[in-house]
Amino acid sequence: MNSIHFMWAAYIATWAILGGYLVSIVRRYRRLQREQKDLQGKGFE
C-alpha cells in the first residue's frame, strides 16, 4: 500500500463512522415516531 491508499482508507473510515452514526440516529427517530403513532392510536397524546 502506498501513501494515497492510506489517505483514502482514512477518508472512507471517517465517513463510514459518521454515516453509520447518522443512520443509527435516523433509525432511532423512526422507531420513536412509530411508538408515538401507536400511543396516539390508543388515545394518548
Add this chain to the structure above:
Amino acid sequence: MKKAFSILAVFSALLLAYATYQALVVAPTERTMGDVQRIFYYHVPCAWTAGCLFCVNLLASIAYLTWKSSKADALAVSAAETGVVFCSVVLVTGPIWARPVWGIWWTWDMRLTTTLVLWLIYVSYLVLRKFSDSAQTPKLAAVLAIFGALDVPLVYFSIWFFRTQHPQPVIGGGGSLDPRMLRVFLINLLAFSFLGAMICWWRFRLEVFQRELDEALALEALLGPDGLPQVSARSRSPLGKSPSATGPA
C-alpha cells in the same frame, strides 16, 4: 424549527463537500509525507470537535447538578455520544496516518494514550447511561462527566508536558504550516465544527423526544388502556388487604 434545521443540514453538507474538495484537490502535497498528510485535514478538526463536545457535556453536567434540569441532562448525554463518535474517528485516522509515516500503527505515546483514555471514559459514561435504571443515574453520570472532562486539557497539553512522538500543534505550538494548507485546514475545521454542532442538536432533539415518549408510556401503564387508574386486587379488597390476607376475623 424543522425548516431551519433542514436548511442548516443542507448548508452543513455543502460546506463539508467544499472542505473535502479543498483537502483532496486544492491543498498542496506535503514534500516528505506525500498524500497521506491530507489525513490531517480530517483528523485534527475531528479531534477539535470531539474536545468541544466534551466541554459541552461538562457544562451541561454542571448545569444538571446545579438546576436539576432534564434538558441539561439530555444535552449532556447527546454531547457525550456525539463526542465519542468524533473521538472514534480520531482514533481510527491517527493509526492510518502513523503506519506509513512512523512505520507502526500505534505506540503508547502520551498524546495517543490520553486520547484512548478519554474515549474509554466517555464510552463508560454512555454504558452507565444505557444500562442503569436507577433514579441516581443522571447525577452519577454528571459527576463522572466532570472527572472525565479533566482528561481533555491533559490530551491537549500532553505534547508540551511530555516528550512525545506526536507532531506539534500547527497553531500556537511553534509549528509552521504553508498558508495554503492553513487555509484548507481552517475550512475543514469550520466544516467539522458545524457538522458536530448539527449532529449534537439532532441527537438532543431525539433524546428529548425519547423522554417525552417514555413519560407517555409510563402514563399509559399507570392509567391502562381505558384511560382510568389501574386498581389492584389488594386495594379492591375490604380493609385494603388482599383477599388471601383477609381471613376470618
